[in-house]
Amino acid sequence: MINPYLTIPQIQTSLKKGDFSCQDLTSFYLDRIKSLDPKIKAFITITPKVALDKAKEIDQKIKDKKLLGKLAGSTMAVKDIYLTKGIETTAASQVLKGYIPQYSSTVYQRLVDEDAILLGKTNTDTFAFGASTENSGFFTTKNPYDTSLIPGGSSGGSAAAQSAGLCTFSLGTDTGGSIRQPSSLCGISGIKPTYSRNSRYGIAAMASSFDCPGAFAHSAKDLSIVTSVMAGNDPHDATSSKEVVPDYSSLLENKNLKGLKIGLPKQYFTGSIDPEVKKNVLKAAKTLEENGAQLVGVSLPSTDLGIAVYYVLMPCEVSSNMARYDGLRFGQSKKDIKDLLSYYLETRGDYMESELKRRIIIGTYFLSAGYFDAYYLKASKVRTIIKKEFQDVLSHVDLLLTPTSPTPAWKIGEKVNDPLKMYLADVYTVCTNVAGLPAIALPTSPSKTNLPIGFQLIGNYFKEADLFSVAHQYQSLTNHHLIHPKL
Amino acid sequence: MTKPLLSSDKIDHVAKLARIKLTPQEKKDFSRQISDVLSYMDRLNKVDTENTSPTFQVTTKPLSPQDLRTDKPGKSLTSKDALSTASQTQDDYLLSPQTVKK
Numbered sequence: 248m249i250n251p252y253l254t255i256p257q258i259q260t261s262l263k264k265g266d267f268s269c270q271d272l273t274s275f276y277l278d279r280i281k282s283l284d285p286k287i288k289a290f291i292t293i294t295p296k297v298a299l300d301k302a303k304e305i306d307q308k309i310k311d312k313k314l315l316g317k318l319a320g321s322t323m324a325v326k327d328i329y330l331t332k333g334i335e336t337t338a339a340s341q342v343l344k345g346y347i348p349q350y351s352s353t354v355y356q357r358l359v360d361e362d363a364i365l366l367g368k369t370n371t372d373t374f375a376f377g378a379s380t381e382n383s384g385f386f387t388t389k390n391p392y393d394t395s396l397i398p399g400g401s402s403g404g405s406a407a408a409q410s411a412g413l414c415t416f417s418l419g420t421d422t423g424g425s426i427r428q429p430s431s432l433c434g435i436s437g438i439k440p441t442y443s444r445n446s447r448y449g450i451a452a453m454a455s456s457f458d459c460p461g462a463f464a465h466s467a468k469d470l471s472i473v474t475s476v477m478a479g480n481d482p483h484d485a486t487s488s489k490e491v492v493p494d495y496s497s498l499l500e501n502k503n504l505k506g507l508k509i510g511l512p513k514q515y516f517t518g519s520i521d522p523e524v525k526k527n528v529l530k531a532a533k534t535l536e537e538n539g540a541q542l543v544g545v546s547l548p549s550t551d552l553g554i555a556v557y558y559v560l561m562p563c564e565v566s567s568n569m570a571r572y573d574g575l576r577f578g579q580s581k582k583d584i585k586d587l588l589s590y591y592l593e594t595r596g597d598y599m600e601s602e603l604k605r606r607i608i609i610g611t612y613f614l615s616a617g618y619f620d621a622y623y624l625k626a627s628k629v630r631t632i633i634k635k636e637f638q639d640v641l642s643h644v645d646l647l648l649t650p651t652s653p654t655p656a657w658k659i660g661e662k663v664n665d666p667l668k669m670y671l672a673d674v675y676t677v678c679t680n681v682a683g684l685p686a687i688a689l690p691t692s693p694s695k696t697n698l699p700i701g702f703q704l705i706g707n708y709f710k711e712a713d714l715f716s717v718a719h720q721y722q723s724l725t726n727h728h729l730i731h732p733k734l
Numbered sequence: 735m736t737k738p739l740l741s742s743d744k745i746d747h748v749a750k751l752a753r754i755k756l757t758p759q760e761k762k763d764f765s766r767q768i769s770d771v772l773s774y775m776d777r778l779n780k781v782d783t784e785n786t787s788p789t790f791q792v793t794t795k796p797l798s799p800q801d802l803r804t805d806k807p808g809k810s811l812t813s814k815d816a817l818s819t820a821s822q823t824q825d826d827y828l829l830s831p832q833t834v835k836k
Contacts, residue, residue: 346819347818347819348819349811349815349816349818349819350811441793442792442793443792443793443794456790456791456792482803485797485801486791486794488793488794549781551777552777552778552781554774555774555775555777555778556778558771558774558775559775559778566752570753574821575820575821575822575828575830576819576820576821576828577819577820578819578821580821584831585831585832586831586832586833587830587831587832587833588753589831590830590831591753592750592753592754592755593755595752595753595754595755596754596755596756596757597755599754601760601763604754604756604760604764605764605767605768607752607754608745608748608749608752608754608756608764608768609768609771611748611751611752612740612744612748612768615747615748615751621779622775622778624788625778625779625781625783626775626778627788627789627790628781628783628786628787628788628789629778629781629783629786630788630789630792631786631787631788631789632781632783632786634789634792665767666767666770666771667767667770667771667774670771682792683792683793708793
C-alpha cells in the first residue's frame with residue numbers, strides 16, 4: 248500500500264531506494280482515481296496510457312542510471328484549460344468539447360520535460376468562470392470533505408483531486424482567486440505567483456491582464472519545487488517576465504521568522520466574515536508571532552472596491568478574448584448555415600454556457616459606445632489606487648496575512664442562481680489579482696465541523712521565495728496541511 | 735449617474751454586438767442579473783480619480799521595439815496540423831459560410 252499523500256521529496260527517496268517503481272506508483276494513482284473519482288468527480292479526462300508510458304520511460308532512466316528530471320515520479324492533475332498536445336482540452340465547455348490541441352501550453356510542457364506524469368485533466372467552471380465548479384458545462388465537482396458541498400473554484404477539480412490524494416500536485420489558474428479559494432475550501436496549499444511570473448501561453452485566456460497559472464500541492468515545499476520548474480520567461484508570451492527564477496526550494500530557511508513584520512489589513516477581518524474563520528486565521532498569525540514574527544495592524548482602505556474593479560475589467564477582457572470562438576477554426580459549430588452572421592449567432596448561442604454568455608454580454612456592454620469611460624477607464628484608474636495602497640503597505644511590512652475565503656465550503660446550489668453573491672465570494676482574493684501580487688494559500692485549524700479553513704500570505708512583486716520560506720516554516724510548526732478527508 | 739438598468743432592447747443590441755443568440759429566458763434572467771451587477775459597480779463613481787492614471791498592465795512595461803524577436807522564420811504548425819481542428823476545409827484552406835452577398 249502506497250501513501251497517496253506522498254510529497255515530491257518522499258517520492259524521490261522511495262524511487263531511489265526501490266520501494267516502488269514509477270509504474271507501480273502511477274498504477275496506484277490510476278486505480279485510486281478509478282475507485283474514488285466517481286464520488287468526487289474531479290476529472291473530465293483520465294489519461295492512463297500517457298501516464299503509464301511516461302512512467303515506463305522514467306523507470307528505464309532509473310534502470311540505466313540516467314539523469315532524472317526534477318519532478319521524476321510526481322503525478323499531476325491538470326486543469327482542463329491548459330492545452331495538452333494530442334489530448335482533448337475542453338475548458339469544461341461545450342464550446343471546446345472534442346478539441347484536440349496541436350500544441351501544449353508552455354508551463355505544462357516544462358513540467359513534462361522534468362518528468363512529471365500526467366494523470367488527467369480536471370474539471371473547472373467553464374473557461375474558469377466561477378467560484379464553485381457549478382458553472383462547468385459537464386458536471387459539478389464535490390468537496391472531498393463533504394460531497395454535498397462545493398470544492399470552490401474555478402480550479403475546483405484540481406483542488407479536489409489534490410485534497411483526495413489523487414495526485415502528487417495539480418495545476419490551476421488564478422484570475423480572481425481560483426487557486427487560493429479552492430485551496431482554502433479543500434484544505435490544501437496553493438500558489439498564485441506574481442502576474443507574469445508564469446507563461447500564459449497555451450492556456451485558454453480568461454482575462455489576460457489578471458490570468459496567473461499556478462499550482463496546488465500537499466506542502467509549501469512541494470509548491471516551491473513545482474514553481475521553480477513552471478516559472479520563467481517565454482518568448483510565446485510577450486508579458487511573461489524576464490526576472491530570474493531562483494531555486495525556491497533551496498531558499499526555504501532564508502526568511503527568518505524572528506523580526507519578520509506581518510501586516511494584518513483590518514479590512515480583511517470585518518464585514519461578512521464567519522467568526523470561526525476569523526478566529527482560526529488569527530490563530531495562524533499567532534503561531535507566527537509566537538515564533539518571532541511581529542504582527543502589525545495595517546489598512547488597505549480601497550479593499551471593498553476590489554470586486555467592482557475586477558468585475559468591470561475582467562468581463563471586458565473576457566468579451567474580447569472570447570471573440571476567438573468562431574466555430575470555424577476550432578470548437579463545436581452548427582452545420583448547414585448559409586451566412587456568416589447567423590453562423591456566429593447560432594454557434595455561440597448554442598454552445599456557450601450561461602455564465603460565459605453573461606460575462607461576454609456584461610463586458611461588451613462596458614466596452615460599447617458611450618460606456619467605456621464610465622466603466623472600463625474608471626475601473627482601470629481605481630486599479631492604480633488599489634495597487635498603490637498595497638505598495639505603500641508592503642514598504643512597511645514584509646508580507647500580509649489575511650483570510651482566503653469569508654466562509655468554509657458552502658452547499659452545492661446555494662449561490663448558483665445569484666451571480667452577484669457568487670462574485671462576492673472572491674472578496675479576499677481579488678485585490679491581489681487587481682494589483683498582480685503573489686500570494687500563497689495555506690490551511691489553518693479546521694472548523695468545529697471539520698471543514699477546512701485557509702489563510703493567505705501576500706508578498707511583494709516577485710518575492711515568491713519569501714512566501715515559500717515563511718509558509719514552509721509555518722508548516723514545520725503545525726500539522727494542518729497533514730489533515731486529509733476521510734474517503 | 736442614474737442606476738443603469740439593462741433594458742430588453744439594450745440586451746438585444748449588446749448580444750448582437752457580441753455575436754450571441756440569446757433565448758427569451760436568458761434575456762429575462764440576464765436583464766435582472768446584469769442590472770444587479772451594474773448597480774453594484776456604481777460605487778466606483780464615488781472614487782476621486784481626477785489625478786490618477788489608469789493601469790492596464792501590472793508588472794510589465796509596454797513593449798518597445800527591442801523586445802521584439804528578430805524577424806526570422808521559425809518552427810510553426812504545418813497547414814495540415816493547423817487545419818486539423820477546423821469545422822470545414824477545402825484543399826489547404828479553411829471554409830467559412832458566405833460573407834459577401836452575390
